[in-house]
Structures are given as structure tokens and as C-alpha cells.
Amino acid sequence: MRYALLCYDSDDIVGGWTTRQEEEVFAKHEAVEKELADQGRLGPNLSLMPTSAAITVRSSGEPIVMDGPFAETKEQLLGFWIIDCASLEEAIETARRFASHKQTGAIEIRPVALRDQARA
């Protein structure tokens, strides 16, 4: 089964990290990513620019282009990993490891419903 691990946190908090804190978190992330990659379980994974760079195209007859993020929330989507897991337990365990690298935010686990046809 393929899962998306969606990483949420506050732009303000992550933007306020010291360089050392940032390096610490990313180094720990990379260790887990390498392990997943070695097992052939790591798919696309990426981090996003802050929501101050966001643009939203809203469907409404003729789509409307708006500056800013889709929703005003305290925590924003900062990035995601696509991973292969044998079970939900395994997905939760992986998310738990990513989540333990920092002190705030959350990781949402979303099973992937439809695989990218080109990749399948």
C-alpha cells in the first residue's frame, strides 16, 4: 500500500528555527529517508516554500486566481513523503519517526487512492 505522509507545522515556527535546529531536523529526516530508499520504499518527497509564496486557483465557473494560501490555518502543509508500507502500522511507525525529530506540528497519514498511471 502506498501512503502520503503530509507534514504540517506553523510557517512562523519553522521560519524561526536557528540554522542549527534546521540542520538537526533535516539530518534526522535524511537518515530515515535513506533507510526507506535503501528498502525501495521511498517515493517522491519534497518540501514547499512558505505559504507567503502561495497562489490559489479556485474553481467557480471561470476559475479565480487568488494570492495567498487555500486556507488560513495555524499550521500549514510544509511538504510530504510518498512511501510504500506493508501495513498501516508500518506507516504509523514511519510517521512517528519523522514526527519525533521536532517539537511542534503534525504528520497526517493519507493512503494513496489512485496510483500515478504513468508510474504504475
Added chain:
Amino acid sequence: MNDERDRQWIEVAVKAARPQAVGALLRYFRDLDIAEEAFQEACLRALTTWPRKGRPRDPAAWLIWVARNAGIDDLRRRKTMEGPPDDIAVPAADTEAALADRLDGAAYHDDILRLLFTCCHPELPVQQQIALALRIVSGLSVVEIARAFLISESAAEQRITRAKRRIAEAGLPFELPGATACAERVTAVAAMIYLLFNEGYSASGGTLHMRLPLCEEAIRLARLLLRLFPGDCEVMGLTGLLLLQHARAAARLDADQAIVLLEDQDRGRWDRKLIGEGLFLVEKAGRHQRAGPLQVQAAIAAVHARAGHPEETDWTQIEQLYALLETLQPSPIVTLNRAVAVSKAHGPQKALALIEPLADRLSSYFNFHGVKGALLAQLGRADDARVALNRAIVLARTPAEAAHIRLQLDQLLRDRES
């Protein structure tokens, strides 16, 4: 989890919550001093409570709640001069959640906006605006502010105290202004943030490491302003401009702390992540076709950022952008900068013709004589060049500027000998 790491994470959470929390407290108490002191008190409590009881779900809501109670107690104590107050109530988990939901509403935007507008009160001189914003919005200590501006602690303290007194006398703006006035205030806030960035950016070599935090703080405030006004092109331009300039920070000084000119910088040391975000914001603003001075300056920085090597720089485009900036914001300094682009695109003769009419207005400006000297040297007029460069040295504001001119004078000397 050890104490040191705990403390670091709490610091980040408190700093992130600060504008919202102080903004909400200012709305509640209508007094900057009380709001600030109450927030400090809540932060002290967070340091002892959070490691013990765990971090609250919403640090901002927790801090506002505790600070508000602390502020009320303090006011009561001052009034009655009675003994120590009762223990400050710490919100239970369910009230905290309810409070967090309430805070999610429109108040969040208005509180932060009011806080920024208060710091950029039209009655305040710009240096006081900057000092006040650093103290109130960013939470820098007086010592940090004094160090960053190379002034004494008492001078920094005085700047902040005077600013607060002026605001108290003029009356705090508790109703947010209407759309037109609001746009004016946003422009004032953007200008304050740009000046704050320049305070950090134009520092002389030896103190740069102390001033870099000013640049970072300015970027943080610009991003905050952009979140409040996601569709404001000039705020996009401001944020893009700061990111693109700051991306070059590591390449701007050599091992001896001397300034490295743009064309001599090691572009491999430019921060690609910041450049990517900056370029995107410039592009995003450009979609609206509502050019403003900050967007144009950001677009100029973007042309430099896109050039992998100095010789790939599109000087014709830079010249056109400076020409546009001249119409939006006419100033002899902009013309001088345009002349530099003209010299790159069309040669020194044309550039010299462009700056000669500026001689009266820029006679005491270091860079005017520096540019003029460089153009004259390119034209082979060594004696005239030397006169201009000597004048520039006299007017240099920092040792780094003087050193840069001295290099050009040495080059002239070598050219003559060879």
C-alpha cells in the same frame, strides 16, 4: 529531552507567538507597556510550566491567557498596593482549546496589523519606529538593539521610551483605518521594514555578524506583512527584494571582512533556496502589472540573481528597470544607478553624460564620485579620475568603502607605470 534543547524549542515557539499575543494584549489593555510586561511574565511562566506539564496545543492562546491574567493582577496590585496576588490561573485544556478556536478568527489579523501600525505611527520618526518594532514585535532586548545600531544601551532605551510616550500622547489607533488610509500605513510599515533591513545590510565589515540578525528579522516581518496582505504587490516586492539581497550575504565579505562587489562575488555561495523564493515572489507580483518602486528594485535584484556569471547579466534590462524606477520614484541616486547600468550596456561615455547634471545635488555623496572616477578611468582620463576618486575617499563612510576606492587608485597608478 534535555533542558537546553527544551529551552531552545520554547524560545522558537514563544517568538513565533509573540506578534499575535502582544497584539491581542494590546487590544485588551490598550497600553503597550502593560501588554509587553504581561507577555514577559507569561513567557517566564512558560519556561517553568511547559517542560513540566508538556507544551500546550496552542502556545499563543496559552500565552495570551496567562499574560492577560498576569496583567490584570498587576493592575489590581498597583491600584490597591495589597499583598501578593493569588496564583495566576492556568487555563484548563478545554478552555484553552475554546480560546484557541476564538483566536483563529479575524481578530488574529487585526491584532497583528494594529501592532504593526502602532509601531509605525505617523507621529514617530523612522528610527524610533524601527527600534519600537524590534522591541515590541520582534522581542529583541534593549542590549541587542543597542548593539545592532552601534549605539549605547541608554540611547536605545531612550529611543524606545520616547516612542512609547509619543504614541501614548497621540493616542493609540484602536479602530483600524479605512481602505485608503490602511494602504498608506502598509506603505509606511513596508518602508520601515526596508530601512531595518538596510541597517543590517549596509553595515561596515567588522560588525556584520552582529547585524545579520537585523536582516533576518526584517525578512521575518516582511513575510508576516505579506501574510496579512497576500495580494499586495509592493509587499510581495519587498519580501522578494529582501530575500534576493540576503541570499548574497555569505559572498559579500571576504576573509578580511572587506566588501566584495557583486561582479566579483563567488556566486556558488549565494543561497539558492532564498533566491528561488525571491524570484517566485517577483514573478507573482509581476502578474498584476501594478509596478511599484519595491517591485522594480526586486526585479533588478532578480536579473542579477538569474545571471550565473557576471558577464551573463542582462544590463539592458537593468537599465530599463532603472528608467522605470526613475519615473516611479525620481531621485538623483536612482539616476546614478541607472548610469552604471548604461555604462555596462552602452559604454562609459553615455553614462558620464547622464551623471554630469547630478554633480550639484550629489556633490557630497561618496558613491557619485566613486562612479564618476570609475567611468573617467574607463575613458582613459586618468588625471580626472584621480581627482574624483580622491574626493570619494574623503567622503567614504566606512573603512570598507575607502579601501574599495583605494584599490581603484592603485590600479590607476599601475596603469601609468606600465
